[in-house]
Amino acid sequence: MIPLLRHIFRTGILTEPVPVAEDGPQREIDRLHDEILHILGRALTIREVDAGSCNGCELEIHALNNPYYNLEGRGIKFVASPRHADMLLVTGPVTKNMENALRIAYDCTPDPKLVVAVGDCGCSGGVFGESYASCGAVENVVGVDLRIPGCPPTPLALMQGILAAVRRRR
Amino acid sequence: MFLCDDSSIEFTPQAGIGAPVWRGHVPSGEELKTFAAAVHLAGGRLAAIWGSDERQRGGGPSAGLRAGFRLHCVFGLESGHAWVSLDLPADEPVYPDLSGIFPAANRMQRATRDMVGIATSGGDQRPWLRHGAWPADWYPLRHDAVHEAGMGVGFQNFPSNYDFVQVGGEGAHEIPVGPIHAGIIEPGHFRFSVVGERVLRLEQRLGYQHKGVEKLLIGADIGRGARLVGRVSGDSTCAYAWAYATAVEAACRTEVPPRALLLRTLMLERERVANHLGDLGALGNDAAFAFGLTQFMRLKEDWLRLNQQLFGHRFMMDRIVPGGVATDIEAPALSAIVEQCAAIGATVKQLRTLYDEHPGLQDRFATTGAIDAALARELSLTGMAARATGILLDGRAHRQGYTPPPPYAALGVRPVTDERGDVAARVAVRFGEIFESLRLLREIAVGMASGETCAEVTPVAGAGGLGVIEAWRGEVLVGVQFDADGRLARVHPHDPSWQIWPALEHAVMKDIVPDFPLINKSFNLSYSGVDL
Numbered sequence: 001m002i003p004l005l006r007h008i009f010r011t012g013i014l015t016e017p018v019p020v021a022e023d024g025p026q027r028e029i030d031r032l033h034d035e036i037l038h039i040l041g042r043a044l045t046i047r048e049v050d051a052g053s054c055n056g057c058e059l060e061i062h063a064l065n066n067p068y069y070n071l072e073g074r075g076i077k078f079v080a081s082p083r084h085a086d087m088l089l090v091t092g093p094v095t096k097n098m099e100n101a102l103r104i105a106y107d108c109t110p111d112p113k114l115v116v117a118v119g120d121c122g123c124s125g126g127v128f129g130e131s132y133a134s135c136g137a138v139e140n141v142v143g144v145d146l147r148i149p150g151c152p153p154t155p156l157a158l159m160q161g162i163l164a165a166v167r168r169r170r
Numbered sequence: 171m172f173l174c175d176d177s178s179i180e181f182t183p184q185a186g187i188g189a190p191v192w193r194g195h196v197p198s199g200e201e202l203k204t205f206a207a208a209v210h211l212a213g214g215r216l217a218a219i220w221g222s223d224e225r226q227r228g229g230g231p232s233a234g235l236r237a238g239f240r241l242h243c244v245f246g247l248e249s250g251h252a253w254v255s256l257d258l259p260a261d262e263p264v265y266p267d268l269s270g271i272f273p274a275a276n277r278m279q280r281a282t283r284d285m286v287g288i289a290t291s292g293g294d295q296r297p298w299l300r301h302g303a304w305p306a307d308w309y310p311l312r313h314d315a316v317h318e319a320g321m322g323v324g325f326q327n328f329p330s331n332y333d334f335v336q337v338g339g340e341g342a343h344e345i346p347v348g349p350i351h352a353g354i355i356e357p358g359h360f361r362f363s364v365v366g367e368r369v370l371r372l373e374q375r376l377g378y379q380h381k382g383v384e385k386l387l388i389g390a391d392i393g394r395g396a397r398l399v400g401r402v403s404g405d406s407t408c409a410y411a412w413a414y415a416t417a418v419e420a421a422c423r424t425e426v427p428p429r430a431l432l433l434r435t436l437m438l439e440r441e442r443v444a445n446h447l448g449d450l451g452a453l454g455n456d457a458a459f460a461f462g463l464t465q466f467m468r469l470k471e472d473w474l475r476l477n478q479q480l481f482g483h484r485f486m487m488d489r490i491v492p493g494g495v496a497t498d499i500e501a502p503a504l505s506a507i508v509e510q511c512a513a514i515g516a517t518v519k520q521l522r523t524l525y526d527e528h529p530g531l532q533d534r535f536a537t538t539g540a541i542d543a544a545l546a547r548e549l550s551l552t553g554m555a556a557r558a559t560g561i562l563l564d565g566r567a568h569r570q571g572y573t574p575p576p577p578y579a580a581l582g583v584r585p586v587t588d589e590r591g592d593v594a595a596r597v598a599v600r601f602g603e604i605f606e607s608l609r610l611l612r613e614i615a616v617g618m619a620s621g622e623t624c625a626e627v628t629p630v631a632g633a634g635g636l637g638v639i640e641a642w643r644g645e646v647l648v649g650v651q652f653d654a655d656g657r658l659a660r661v662h663p664h665d666p667s668w669q670i671w672p673a674l675e676h677a678v679m680k681d682i683v684p685d686f687p688l689i690n691k692s693f694n695l696s697y698s699g700v701d702l
Binding site: 003004007008011014048049050051052053054055056057058059060061062063065066067068078080081093095096097098099100101105126127128129130131132133134151152154 | 301303304308310315323325327329349350352353354355356357377378379380381382383385386394397398401402403404405407448461464465467468470471474484485487520521523524527528696697698701
């Protein structure tokens with residue numbers, strides 16, 4: 001136990017302002033956190049739905065919860081059920097095999113809900129486009145409030161996008 | 171050749187400097203089966219199966235056969251890979267079921283039937299990739315599979331039920347999970363048959379990520395092919411890009427500059443470390459050790475930020491291209507890599523001690539989700555999952571009769587194995603492989619060659635090639651065939667998860683439902699990579 005606590009102590013709190021080289025993005029992270037929560041005045045819950053991605057976007061969505069971005073520590077939480085969610089964060093392209101599941105998840109999300117399409121594929125179908133197997137963009141299947149392009153979008157771009165979607169609803 | 175010298179198959183070695191591949195042709199389905207049995211007897215494994223429509227290209231090399239379809243089987247042997255093809259008539263494209271010899275053939279055969287319409291004469295006939303989004307008699311990878319602008323947009327989507335194997339008996343019941351899972355993870359369906367908390371049986375149904383990659387690759391040029399193959403599984407983008415590049419370079423007889431090879435190795439090993447770091451954190455988390463997740467995710471973020479700084483992309487997508495690499499790095503970048511390896515290595519060493527000495531964590535890891543080497547061989551496993559049962563199989567390392575492709579041959583990779591076969595073993599192998607990759611990265615950075623970073627690639631009409639890369643999960647293969655106009659006629663990317671998914675079905679059988687997330691994570695398989 002003591003070595004473990006020592007390691008935690010040595011690591012310190014990384015979410016605080018960090019060395020000069022990281023100063024730019026870190027300030028931006030703090031500002032975004034504050035603004036999101038100021039607008040919401042409470043927690044935001046997100047249900048992530050992978051509707052056909054290559055899993056690149058998921059890697060960056062995972063990164064949102066690392067100590068640098070610390071999204072959950074600021075009250076923005078990923079939840080297990082769409083029934084508990086304010087926002088659907090959907091990666092694509094939406095495959096035909098996931099079309100039905102995405103519709104069900106959308107219907108299960110209580111109103112008022114926000115839908116954010118993530119990644120070039122979620123925004124437009126990306127390199128995969130529309131085909132016998134792919135519906136392409138998320139908006140071809142469910143209504144979308146905001147798009148976050150990128151292949152994959154960086155964690156910072158994801159945070160900015162989540163904020164923009166929340167701001168639009170205010 | 172290296173196996174069955176009495177066989178009628180003539181093998182020719184593939185050109186180029188990639189992992190050793192021999193290409194041969196069998197005249198009949200029966201002889202394919204005989205060859206497969208011989209491979210099995212020699213301790214070999216099934217590496218991949220796919221099909222292609224050759225009706226436009228004219229007949230195959232077998233005399234007297236009408237132009238039809240071609241079945242491709244790749245087998246892994248001690249000394250390298252045997253790529254065997256079998257021509258099938260257009261009117262009755264049927265071949266013998268190989269799943270009796272190699273159980274791993276099951277899903278690959280069903281996918282081949284769904285995609286190209288060539289089927290086995292017996293065995294499991296349930297659809298695999300086709301869930302009802304397109305008609306059963308329409309095969310996406312046939313050249314005449316044209317429907318509304320060629321891509322088949324506009325079919326009615328009728329999601330079908332799947333014929334899961336039912337488990338009966340008193341108290342037995344089913345837990346259906348997915349396709350949308352509870353975490354931030356790819357979709358797939360797991361059907362558990364349980365009594366109380368004990369898992370009697372798990373059956374997977376995948377295919378939800380099927381987005382028609384192989385169809386898009388037909389007729390694409392080399393550059394678009396690279397972008398598509400680099401997005402088959404985002405966490406393995408470097409491995410796929412390299413395997414594809416190797417296949418194209420073998421077909422086009424391209425000579426890759428030594429500096430490009432070393433830069434590719436830098437990227438592949440950085441990809442391996444990034445994924446292992448993330449997995450070690452997630453494995454701690456799944457055993458309620460959130461400390462582990464936080465610590466490893468911080469290291470991973472540092473790692474990805476340096477990727478961004480050096481290669482212009484956090485996952486190095488589109489940086490490995492046929493001919494070489496699309497990016498170069500300067501001398502200061504190499505010292506940044508050496509410095510980071512030292513810093514991260516020291517921290518991971520401390521974390522390993524904390525993991526090893528944490529009784530709660532070890533209690534969850536040890537004996538959980540165990541498979542043994544005999545099962546791993548039976549299922550044709552490769553990669554980390556195989557090495558965690560004690561099998562010494564790593565495409566980057568020397569073994570008897572096998573010399574790894576450059577630059578690995580000169581680097582002297584020391585493969586990491588662990589004989590326990592459980593979650594603890596897969597954790598231990600990841601730790602070991604991080605240290606080994608850090609050592610390789612330092613060695614490459616110090617001994618970086620100078621010179622060009624990319625050679626020109628001229629497509630060769632009708633040529634083909636197979637690229638094999640030892641990715642962080644296991645063996646990634648990409649088969650490439652050019653058409654008469656020098657465009658891609660057929661590309662098949664193959665993920666090691668094809669073989670490892672069935673091993674997960676076995677690994678959970680002795681355990682309880684709440685251990686499933688931990689066991690699943692310990693394999694961390696790709697959905698997109700097998701759904702294509």
